[in-house]
Amino acid sequence: MTNINRSRRHFLKTGGMLALGSALPISLVELAFAEPSQNFSFAYISDAHIQHIKDARFVRNWDRGLIRAVAETNLLTPKPDFVIFGGDLAQLGSQAELDHGAEMLSALNHKVHHVMGEHDYYLDLGAYWQKLFGPQYYSFDHKGVHFIVLNSIRTYDDWTYKRWPTAEQRMVEMAGLDNPNSSPFMVGDEQRQWLKADLAKVAKTAPIVVFSHSPLQKIYKGWNFWTEDAEQIQALLKPFNKVSVIYGHVHQIQYNQIGNISFNSVMATAWPWPYPNTYAQAEQYLPKLTVPMNRADPFFERDATGWQFINLSNGNVDMNFTLYSNTERVVRFDKLKKQPQDRDYQAESSRIDPQRHY
């Protein structure tokens, strides 16, 4: 009962929609129609990392993550207005992986907007992806909000075009973590100029939401939780009242506020960062990592993965994380503090302790 009451309160506050996870969605339909504002919701699925083994074989675990997110998104009531796929649909950018991923995504009953990830890009520089999903960067308007999609995982031309003997090697080098042969992500001159022109047409009061694969802020270079020209992009976004950046790539929940810009990350459907190598009763096909960490329930392959739906409430982003066998998380824009805040864990005292049994 507490959950339901609490969720209803949440609903009334945001005027958005709710996870099936903790509420009776049917009762919300009426409430939603009673709310006259322009608030709406969309779903966000990201980082599926569909991985081809050989022939018709793909890594089952990653397939199951994407299939589950798609099936659950289709159960949302009321329906989200559209779905964003946040990049890294493929693991090594092959046509087989992109085709297989696109086929699983085709089960969605919604319009899907795609964001380019580095795992989709560095084999053929987005050629096949573009054939399937359209332009690598673009913008659209929806119910008064201006949405911008950037390809933020490009890098220096020298690295991309001159360094590598084969496209396959280029792909693998960029996919590596803590790899000295890698190169920092960036949006680049071409897109920044386009962005400037695109923003020139938008009223300064209009809420802006930017989707990128990398963070558009500088967090950790070794894993490319990083965008080299982040400051320049932030400067272009600065004149606007309400700006939100939503990014994938990091496979974990992050949020931040830099000036007028709210940053939120999304979860992966494939695996969480960091990830333990300790539970390997079967071949895991996990990328080699340097920082293994405990995971609550290693038996359960979906543990610490998930997807999210997002309420746009008065132009601000409220992130609702759907996490399997886990407490669901809500990161909501706090209007007083003017920054994103975890609904339940913002206070030091209400945080979950890390493991201490060592």
Added chain:
Amino acid sequence: MRKLLVTILGISALAVCRPGFCIPPATAEPPGSPPVSADVNPLLGLPPLPVPADNPQTPAKIQLGNKLFHDKRFSIDGTISCSSCHDDNKAFTDNLPVAVGHHGLTGTRNAPTVINAAFNKLQFWDGREPSLEAQSKAPFINPLEAGLPSHQPILDIVRSDADYRKAFNEVFGVQADKLTMEHVSKAIASFERSIIAGNSAFDRYYFKADKSALTEQQQRGFQLFLGQGRCVSCHVIEQDQALFTDGRFHNIGIGINAIQQDVPPLVQAFLEAKAHGGNVDQMVLSDKKTSELGRFAVTQSFNDMGAFKTPTLRNIALTAPYMHDGSLKTLKDVIIHYNNGGVTPAGAQVNAYLSGGIRPLNLTDSQIDDLDTFLEALTSAQFAKPTASAVIPGDSHDKH
């Protein structure tokens, strides 16, 4: 005789019970039974029995519950009692795929055994009731089970029947006109709480270090249970006790695999009905497809879509057929289902909401047989059939 034995066990167990807590007695032999060695504690391998503070065990209450449990008058046509589906002579289940109620009506779910149900954190396959007390009231008024329109006919009987009046007065100190369903359900729950059993070959092997208790094949099966079979992750064994359940709910690809395309409209229709006051107990037991929503019907959480409670494996060899819908005939079928990664038959489509713990196991045929044999070692001595290959010393109830 078996019924009597079980009752007596419950009574002897209560010597060390107090509200909320109970220590299994070192030995709990039925009075008059031949002397048995001290390590044939019938509760060997069980944790302390949880007893609610407001419903302590007493011999008289257990006896009253026993009577209520077997009373067929508490049904629309006088043919159905609790024991119709939880038959003392069939390990407190009915060995049917799904429960059969009055006039041969069938529900959607397999009758689980009452043995050790007292240890369940939640009752029913979808955990929709929190206790034995709460659970015991539902089947009387389910249209497909005992079929009563309300609990009133039960109260009419227990308030007027001289034996019941006397017994309820003795147990609860309550006059007939003050008798409520709370009293009835407490007595039934008390009786069910007396039906607990450990002391299987596995318990003697694992907790008493009796290496001869398991055959070599069963020992291999046990290693598979812990390792490649991934069984123990949900069917939990602790250092000092084993309930063979995590008390949680998992989508393991039973039932829902076959109705995947229907899930979105089903969810919509179910939630609409529930929001308009629909009774979950009736909705899930009367419609096969709605039943397959599993615990989602209770919690509306994505995590619980198509998920059902992990049952204990104690006495599992006696409770065929298996799974929440009774769809698998043998334990071998169950192991093969898991070996297939949550589908039957192999190659069928896995449902989208499958629990992340379920994946193909790559067990060989002989490994499957090993596991199968191990599961037969989980039968409590007092329920073991005398024809079973391993006759347990001290399993003397058939000689009574």
